[in-house]
Amino acid sequence: MAATAVVLAAALGGGLLLIARRLWSAAGKVTRSVSAASMEGKTVIITGANSGLGRATAAELLRQHARVIMACRDRGRAEEAARELRAELGLCSRGGGECRGELLVRELDLASLRSVRSFCQQVLQEQPRVDVLINNAGIFQCPYTKTEDGFEMQFGVNHLGHFLLTNLLLGLLKSSAPSRIVVVSSSLYKYGEINFDDLNSELSYNKSFAYSRSKLANLLFVRELARRLEGTGVTVNALHPGIVRTNLGRHIHIPLLVKPLLNLVSWAFFRSPLEGAQTSIYLASSPEVEGVSGKYFGNCKEQPLPPKAADDLVARKLWDISEVMVGLLK
Numbered sequence: 001m002a003a004t005a006v007v008l009a010a011a012l013g014g015g016l017l018l019i020a021r022r023l024w025s026a027a028g029k030v031t032r033s034v035s036a037a038s039m040e041g042k043t044v045i046i047t048g049a050n051s052g053l054g055r056a057t058a059a060e061l062l063r064q065h066a067r068v069i070m071a072c073r074d075r076g077r078a079e080e081a082a083r084e085l086r087a088e089l090g091l092c093s094r095g096g097g098e099c100r101g102e103l104l105v106r107e108l109d110l111a112s113l114r115s116v117r118s119f120c121q122q123v124l125q126e127q128p129r130v131d132v133l134i135n136n137a138g139i140f141q142c143p144y145t146k147t148e149d150g151f152e153m154q155f156g157v158n159h160l161g162h163f164l165l166t167n168l169l170l171g172l173l174k175s176s177a178p179s180r181i182v183v184v185s186s187s188l189y190k191y192g193e194i195n196f197d198d199l200n201s202e203l204s205y206n207k208s209f210a211y212s213r214s215k216l217a218n219l220l221f222v223r224e225l226a227r228r229l230e231g232t233g234v235t236v237n238a239l240h241p242g243i244v245r246t247n248l249g250r251h252i253h254i255p256l257l258v259k260p261l262l263n264l265v266s267w268a269f270f271r272s273p274l275e276g277a278q279t280s281i282y283l284a285s286s287p288e289v290e291g292v293s294g295k296y297f298g299n300c301k302e303q304p305l306p307p308k309a310a311d312d313l314v315a316r317k318l319w320d321i322s323e324v325m326v327g328l329l330k
Contacts, residue, residue, distance in 0.1 A: 039066035039285050043130050043176075045123070045169075047071045047108060047162070048137025050081040053184065053241055056273035057134060057280045062089055062101040064285060069127075071108035071119060073137075078105045110137055110161030111147040113326055120168035129176035132284045133169060135162040135183045135218075141207040151325070152201040158214035163221060164326040170234070177233025178290065181225070182283045185218040187240045187298070190306070192216035194314055196321065216309060217318060219296060224315040226294030235293035237283050240303070241276035 044061050048054040049070035058068045062085065072078035082105050085091065091101045106122060109115035123130065139157045147156035166181060173179045192212030197203075201210055222238040229236060282300040283289055296303050308314075323329040 038287075039064035041065075041067075042132065043067045043069065043127060044132040044134065044284060045069045045071055045130055046134045046136055047110065047165070048073075050074065050078040052273050053277050053280065054134075054136040055081055055085070056277035057136065057284070058103070059085055059089065060274070060277065060281045061284060062091060062103060065101050066132075066285075067102045067104075069104045069106055069123070071106055071137075073107070073109045073111075075105065075107045078107075108165075109148075110157045110165070111153065113149050113161070113164055115148075116161055116164045117168065120165065123169065124172060127172065130169060130172050130179065131176055132180045132182065133166060133173060134280060134284060135166065135181070136280065137162075138184065138214075141211050143207065144201065144205045150200075152199075152205070152210060154207070154210045154214045155199060155201070155217065158211075159217040159221065160322060160326055162218075163322045164328070166225070167323075167326075167328060173234050174232050179234050180284060181234065181236035182280055183218050183222050183236065183238040184280060185222075185238045185240060185296070186211075186215040188212045189215040189219055189309060193308070194220070194318060196317065199321070199325075219305065219309040220311070220315040220318050221322075222296075223294055223310060223312065224319045227312075229293065235289075235291065237289065237293060238296045239279040239283060240296070240298040241279060242298070 039061055044066045046054050046058050046068060049058045050072045058070060062068055070078050070082060082103050085103055089101060091103050106119060108119040139154055142153055145153045147153055151160055189212055192209065192215060194216060219238050222236050225236045279297050279300050283297060296305050
């Protein structure tokens with residue numbers, strides 16, 4: 001009986017400590033350092049904008065009067081999220097004389113190069129300019145599966161899909177300059193390696209290492225793209241959002257009895273989507289990073305990179321191979 005009381009007291013005390021820590025941390029994390037109208041007249045494309053980081057990023061840029069295109073795989077969920085955002089922020093659904101903060105939904109499945117090409121064709125036909133492209137969507141530690149085109153899913157979605165998307169929209173971004181490309185990576189890139197002999201994970205597959213490799217590929221892509229964009233007025237930067245409470249980890253199996261404790265810990269220690277989105281918002285809109293390119297950010301500050309994430313030779317080789325894989329070159 002006494003032992004049970006001790007356990008309950010410890011659990012209660014730990015819970016109160018977690019709550020106190022959460023309330024303390026939340027008080028100082030979210031800041032809106034840019035003016036409410038700083039994005040007025042600008043068109044922003046955000047992949048995976050119907051939930052998590054992407055939705056939070058969209059909401060904040062809409063508050064700054066941006067014109068946001070939600071590029072999402074599930075059209076139904078995206079339309080539902082758009083309705084909620086319009087109601088929450090008092091937006092209009094179509095362009096108009098006094099319409100500010102316009103929100104559009106377009107279908108984009110990054111696991112299908114056909115879908116990527118169709119999306120870009122639609123954007124080029126409909127949009128006279130694109131000021132910001134935010135490559136936000138991603139898949140995390142899924143079982144071994146392949147995209148429509150036969151690529152390992154994490155490498156195919158997190159790297160190749162966004163690689164093709166960005167390249168197909170580069171002309172419009174250049175004609176809209178000064179414009180920006182923002183790539184959501186992860187600090188887990190540190191555990192990744194670029195194995196050119198098995199980019200498709202056909203010889204061996206570890207879902208954690210595959211995710212890390214795709215995030216390292218994001219950083220190498222940013223490095224090479226920044227070099228190619230010098231003098232064009234288009235900048236590209238990558239970021240780590242921190243550990244955020246989103247559905248990104250839906251493929252990770254968690255025992256039923258552990259879930260309540262994990263939920264409490266994540267609520268206390270993980271960032272909310274809005275907190276995690278701050279660096280994306282900063283890189284998309286802040287005048288402080290005007291002209292800054294080829295860098296990696298965390299907590300709205302530039303972060304150093306180890307040699308493997310700043311290797312120009314590997315970055316160029318990965319670019320060349322990626323061009324062939326997505327059909328830009330034969």
